[in-house]
Amino acid sequence: MIDIMLMAYRDLSERKARTILTLLGIAVGIAAIVSLVSVGYGMQEAITGELTAFADLITVMPGKFAGMSYVELGSFTDRDIRDIRRIGGVKEVTAMMHGAAEVEYRDERKPVFVFGGDTDALSSFYVEPVGLAEGRWLRENDYKVCVIGNRVATEFFDEPIHVNDKLRINGEKFIVAGVFNKASTLYATDVDPHIFITLRAARDVLGNEKAKYKYITVRVYNINEVEEIAERIEDRINDNHGLDEFATAMTMGSMLERINSVFSILRGVLVGIAAIALVVASIGIMNTMLMAVMERTHEIGVMKAIGAKNRDVLSLFLVESCIVSLMGGLAGCIVGVILARVVSLIVSSVLEIEFVPDVKAGVLLAGVGVAMCVGMLSGFYPARKASKMSPVEAVRYG
Amino acid sequence: MIIRVEHLSKVYRMGKVEVPALRDVNLEIEEGEFLAIMGPSGSGKSTLLNIIGCLDKPTGGRVFIDGANTASLSENELAEVRRDKVGFVFQQFNLIHSLNALENVSLPMFFAGVKRSERLKRAEELLAKVGLRERMHHKPMEMSGGQQQRVAIARALANDPKIIIGDEPTGNVDTEAGNVIMGILGDLNREGKTIIVVTHDPGIAAHAKRVIRMRDGRLFGEE
Incomplete structure (x- = not known):
């Protein structure tokens, strides 16, 4: 396994520019999800926190x-x-x-x-x-x-x-x-x-x-x-x-409910936007991996000619796309957290509401998880294509 | 007998046109032989070699390698034959450019699941055997054609196969380097390996103990 990873790493570093671009695509998607969701949670907490201080209060209006x-x-x-x-x-x-x-x-x-x-x-x-x-x-x-x-x-x-x-x-x-x-x-x-x-x-x-x-x-x-x-x-x-x-008698509970439902809709919209970014990123990975497969048709043929099984080739390419997406996911989390802080600073100074982004561990884990899934899924088709190549045809390209 | 070819035929389909590459080829090769297959291009010699080396599948007939009928093997089992029983040496060397000589030689052992330390040790020994110990950390692009082909031979030996197959192994190197390569193949033959080479150079074929000729997909002469 370590060997496969070393080899994948070497192949990726041979094509640095493209690898970095792909990685960026994923990182942007994940950063968008992490920062938007964290800012959303932070705002919600700031507002609901302020309101729960008035939980024993009823406001009556005529x-x-x-x-x-x-x-x-x-x-x-x-x-x-x-x-x-x-x-x-x-x-x-x-x-x-x-x-x-x-x-x-x-x-x-x-x-x-x-x-x-x-x-x-x-x-x-x-x-x-x-x-x-x-x-x-x-x-x-x-x-x-x-x-x-x-x-x-x-x-x-x-x-x-x-x-x-x-x-x-x-x-x-x-x-x-x-x-x-x-x-x-x-x-x-x-x-x-x-x-x-x-x-x-x-x-x-x-x-x-x-x-x-x-x-x-x-x-x-x-x-x-x-x-x-x-x-x-x-x-x-x-x-x-x-x-x-x-008369209308309002409690904070009914207001909280209203605010929470507004925020869950808001979060849904934010995640939706970020999901679109991720789809674009996954097309990017698929493209990179397909290019890598085509570029290395000959290499894959040679590997199969000297005894690589389909699953050896498959796992090599899958590990490659996993490494790219894992790194992209981690980078995205880091950028996302920083972005969430910056956005919060700007928003709190504009709206004059004090709040900090609420970065939940679950959101970070989900971010990396989603990145890995996207990487695996979009890497699978090219990897499978690579593994199915006939050695004799592939070698002939040399 | 290490290889037996029975009524082998191969037809390539180019759209609607069928091009026969091999027609009813029968051949027996004993363990320890040094066989050269000669013939003009398009005679089917490379196709025959690819089928014997399990790179390609026949349209008809059977090939037995070390007693096993390759037609009945799955794709994975064929990969194992290529990995463990046959070492391939190509005209174009076919080394992997991102890996250095040592890593190229250890690659078949990597696929066979040999431990890293063990395979690096063996790869070093094999490179020493073909006279390239001091070049083992060089990448293919930093070596001459002859040196690259010697790395390819070392790689073919990685999992200690009984059979070494060479498809024009000297086709891309100068005469001197070609002689070195044929010398190494001769040495391997003396150590007991079965060597099969395809060539159209009679000087190269002279190294072999047995020469067969092909034309139009048929064997037609033996010396």
């Missing part, structure tokens, strides 16, 4: 999703919140109000979206992941105090806003207690263009008679009960409003 768009059907009342608090297994309930308000800063007026909500809940949603650039976060007993998103502070008005500056929201004077950092892509639309105030202040400033909530978040004690509680919340609120599909 409306429904129709396909990709959300239709708001109204708002929640204090009674809705009281009723949700009474459901077994519910740990805490926070309500949020939001609405556009006219904000005035140094004689300039702009419409800005204002959020009012439970300070602890808002803190865990936004302050923990994004962080503050200056100042402090809201306290429960703050009243005319606000924290502003980064774009509100730096872009909305001619002059930048800093901590302790004063601005008016719908005519009421507020003091800026803090300014958010610039948020990553995941949070940018939620934080950067908004102003955050306490619920008490929001009730007064956003000014409606019945204090209507647009958003309720619920935390449960037991993650396993989260789906069941979400359903009960929907039923209770629908009863309160006398509508069948008034």
Whole structure:
């Protein structure tokens, strides 16, 4: 066996340029598979990992999703919140109000979206992941105090806003207690263009008679009960409003499911693309091996004339294509891992999502395995053709 | 008797035309003979040699080598005959260019499954026997025609066959080198090998103990 490998190696190194080209063909195919799949897994993990941190969370909205768009059907009342608090297994309930308000800063007026909500809940949603650039976060007993998103502070008005500056929201004077950092892509639309105030202040400033909530978040004690509680919340609120599909209660579980299915489709597409690359590579191997067979018709004839059996010739050519494809597969894995890292770096800096590619050992093994299979299969036909050659005819070519 | 040829015929098909190359050839060769087959080109002498050497299959008739009927052997068994019982020396040398002399000589032993150390040792001995010990690491392209043919003879001897077959073994070398080669074949014959050569050079045929002539696919004379 070692002898056959030595001989195959020598034959391959005699035709270096062609061997390297063939090897490259396989390496590119395998590198494509390894890097695309690893980046896909890495992204999925980054996103699902972030979401599973909120596994005990139920988000309730007064409306429904129709396909990709959300239709708001109204708002929640204090009674809705009281009723949700009474459901077994519910740990805490926070309500949020939001609405556009006219904000005035140094004689300039702009419409800005204002959020009012439970300070602890808002803190865990936004302050923990994004962080503050200056100042402090809201306290429960703050009243005319606000924290502003980064774009509100730096872009909305001619002059930048800093901590302790004063601005008016719908005519009421507020003091800026803090300014958010610039948020990553995941949070940018939620934080950067908004102003955050306490619920008490929001009730007064956003000014409606019945204090209507647009958003309720619920935390449960037991993650396993989260789906069941979400359903009960929907039923209770629908009863309160006398509508069948008034409220939508979303859990991270249902979102995770959706994201995972999107990613498995994505992976399928990526693997499909890479498979096409591999088919091209295997045609390359077959071509190389067929050329080698034709080129060495005479040599094969000589080998058979001095006693080589069909299977000696077959195994020599198969070992050759195996060596090429194994080396191509290994090279492809190495290049694939590097490529996955580079792609991840670029993607994470463009999307501002931090993630590293998840290179699974199984994917690497499969990469090398697929390369070997492709090599064997596309090497088999030429090898068989070589082994079947009649010695007397082959020798005559000399 | 080491080789017996009975009613051997061979027909080549060229499209719809049938070209007879051998017609009812009968021949017996004793162990230890030195036989030369002479005849003009197209007389069928190479075809006869190829069939005796199990490179080609007859259309009719039978060939016995060392008692075995080659017509009843499978392709693998024929490969074994070529490997172990017959050593072939071609006009074109037919060495493998990517291998050096030592590796070329050890190749038939490689196919026979001989251990690497053993076959390299024997290949070295065989190259010494044909006077090429100091050239054993050279590749064929770095050697003269005569030297290449001596490597080919060493290769034919690798698995110690009883029969050495030469198809115009001196056809591609100069007279001096040709004499060296015939000398080596003569020595091998004295050691007990059965030698069969095809040639159209009477000077070469003079080395043989028995000469048969062919024309139009038939044997027609013996000296």
